[in-house]
Amino acid sequence: MFQYERVAEGVYSFQSENYAQVTAGLVVGAKWSVLIDTLALPEETKALQAFIEEHTEVPIRYIVNTHYHADHSWGNCFFPNAVIIAHSLCRQLMITRGQPALERAKQSGHTFVEVELKFPNLTFPEGEMSLKMGRKCIRIIPLPGHSPDGIGVLVEDERVLFAGDAVMPIPYIVDGNIEQMAETLKRISRMRLENIVPGHGDIVLRGEIKTKLREDLDYLACIQKEVKKAHRRKFPGDYLDEVDIAQCGKSRVLLGGLAVELHRRNLRALYRQMYGEAPARSPKEEEVPW
Ligand SMILES: [Zn+2]
Incomplete structure (x- = not known):
């Protein structure tokens, strides 16, 4: 247990x-x-x-x-x-x-x-x-x-x-x-x-503490940078969906794989915190009227 x-x-x-x-x-x-x-x-x-x-x-x-x-x-x-x-x-x-x-x-x-x-x-x-x-x-x-x-x-x-x-x-x-x-x-x-x-x-x-905390700070700087980039796009949500956890220096396997989902939520939440609205995604195909 x-x-x-x-x-x-x-x-x-x-x-x-x-x-x-x-x-x-x-x-x-x-x-x-x-x-x-x-x-x-x-x-x-x-x-x-x-x-x-x-x-x-x-x-x-x-x-x-x-x-x-x-x-x-x-x-x-x-x-x-x-x-x-x-x-x-x-x-x-x-x-x-x-x-x-x-x-x-x-x-x-x-x-x-x-x-x-x-x-x-x-x-x-x-x-x-x-x-x-x-x-x-x-x-x-x-x-x-x-x-x-x-x-x-x-x-x-x-x-x-x-x-x-x-x-x-x-x-x-x-x-x-x-x-x-x-x-x-x-x-x-x-x-x-x-x-x-x-x-x-x-x-x-x-022996691991310094590196671990450095990586965490780098991760935060990375998601902040990506959220700012997303804000300049027409569909920031689409952009954020593509920001891979590995490009922010963290492995996909952390926390038994849960890290990927936490990363995705971090990006969307940070966008909301910084710009006061959810990051818009492009309309889904089935919603396109033709
Ligand atoms: Zn907890």
Whole structure:
């Protein structure tokens, strides 16, 4: 259901085998531990909960939601005793967008019947938050760009960053902002890290971090350039359909092939963000009246 890895002493990551390689993390302290995000599907999160209970001595006191998206926060309810920490915007967005999305999901299938959203109850609107957990200290820092409420968790001495979806195999900005994303990636590159646990995909090791973040920044610059080019065309949508992921420096096979679709959505969303309208496509053949 998920794979797990020991990242450092008392620091673990879990990666879903069922949904988009989404990750969760665990930092084990002297008396209690902190879970970073939940997994996407209820049965995965329940299995994760059982696994952690079996393998650690201390209870999970806090869950940090890196952002409000379903694949990271809808498992909160399986930890009834945990306090949920998040950015203030995360709480707001879970109420205004998450709740209606869950109701729609419940109507259209059986997967989420037992899920009830548990909203963050310890939130901060700006700045950072620190938690001292015995010898370990974690810092919770804003990392917006993938979404406005994005935060990450830095395990200070170990220099491990749980980055949420600020770091993924391909930057994904449909619900976010490209300038913020670039700022966030630059901030992360100055952090002198040993490991990055991304919100989706495999752990980025120290020797890979610089190149990975450089590639992500280049990718963002590339899609921005292509969207500007598209805007000068009669049918920008047609132009964007032809912008291959590989020409922006990313491989088609990332995230089990899902990257191609994320790339396509990035281009269209960025066009909308920059020009306030969807990129028009040429009329389809069947609509041509002759
Ligand atoms: Zn995600």
